[in-house]
Amino acid sequence: MLTLIKAGLSSIQDAGRFGFEALGIGHAGFADPHSASVANLLVGNKPESACIEICESHFEITTDAPIQIACFGAWASLSIGSQANDRRQFYPGCAFWLVQGETLRIYRWFAGRTLYLATASALDLPEVMHSLSTDAANHFGGRAGRMLKNSDVLPVMAAKPAPQRTLPHAWPIPLTSSAVQGANPLRFLPFNDALAAQLNQRRYQLTSQCSRAALRLQGPALQIEPALSSALSAGVVPGAIQVLPSGEPLVLGIDAQTLGGYALAGCVISADLAKLAQVKIGEVVQFECVDWLQAQQLNLARERLQERQVLAIASSS
């Protein structure tokens, strides 16, 4: 079993739930599914196996039996050992062993905000509605239906033989792109043309009020007609860009509610959804309105890159 010494901002997630939205149950699951797949593949798991998702924070975990671990996602240093003067440093992208009495400490975060910790010995937690993902708003799934806490114990199944895999090249996919000087482009498809036109090319800073449910942004307020603010609530999705009556844009995350009543400017394209979990607090995003064809091309290019990375892992063992 694993014991959390410092849980930081962590939760159990897998590929999430689908098909329960009409009952008010949202997707949950990996906020950056590709990074989670890579962590899983590095320890020989299926890509969608349940992982610990860690958001930038001080995290520390220990084990009572040897366990093979891999991390991927944000770029952070992984410090492993049993004594202060005898610690090894690892980085995301390779599998390693943690033995009894050792701790894995993650507290220096360089780039990105979300990291996945996959274990070759599967987490032994019950599935709820076909998933192990934590639904924190509705108090079910994961470990006790909530974010992890200090001293939580995570039972694991018997270890299976796993290949010791390493990514051959450190970072084939940039977490966030610096195509725009100092800002991360967030490409979106318009939903309301007037709001989308205002949002296009504008820059916003991520505030500390960013979670798996939503990103609150600081920046220019949009002009919004009062009629748009009193719209009837309707189905929304992760990546939807809501505009509050004050004109403040708010982007829904993977833990989005299923219905929303605020005006919608547009929706972040699939290729950029993981950025919502990877852009750091205090960093800047720039909204860029794209058309349907551009969105298809960007999504396809992203998928190709991800496939290449998966193939590189498979051929590394």
Next chain:
Amino acid sequence: MDYSGAPIEIAFGHSHWWLRPLGDRAIRIELAEQQMSLASSGLVHALSSALQPLFSHGGWALVPAYASLTLLLRPGADFGESAHQIISFLSANETPASTTNTTNPIVELQLLPEPGLDAEILADAFGLSTRQLLQQFCAARFQVAQIGFRAGFPYLLGLPPALSFQRKAVPRTHVPALSVAIGGAQAGIYPAASPGGWHIIGQIAQPLFDPNGFAERAGSPCWLAPGDRVQFVC
């Protein structure tokens, strides 16, 4: 044929709808006339039922709301192909213009008074006794228009206009689980304790959400579903 992502106007019988993508993983189909009414809600449920056979393979999830239906694409499924399938189906089929769902069974819920919360405030405002308030509430026939806010939270239409009451200026930080509440022209029931801005008039004993599923509801985690008719009993 690929879908270009452009909005499309659809007519069924006497109702007009707009279909347009919500990002690259969802489609919103909205009634051209956005109203919070049993008639609109009935049209949404008729559309939802008409589309259901198309999704027997589970490619999309349907999210009915007051005056819209949102279709969510399953991860890995192809948007263009699925969207084209939906559009062809809608343009080829005469969808029933039934407005109210009279085929669903009526779900009865025992309404218990909850002294000390808001029933007295509302009764005073309406010039009724709390007993009369609850009786008038129980005389109404409700329908679940949409489920959201929290898992299993039903938004109920059918509140008599005389019982409509604005939301609290400052939301309560703690609404007890299973509170029955009035928010504007709607009624609702909080499945679990949560913050909330609606006025609480009573409570039910029947749990509304069980993540492990209700055996009596064919394993569904929610006691109520969109389209269900609800009758409070006191």
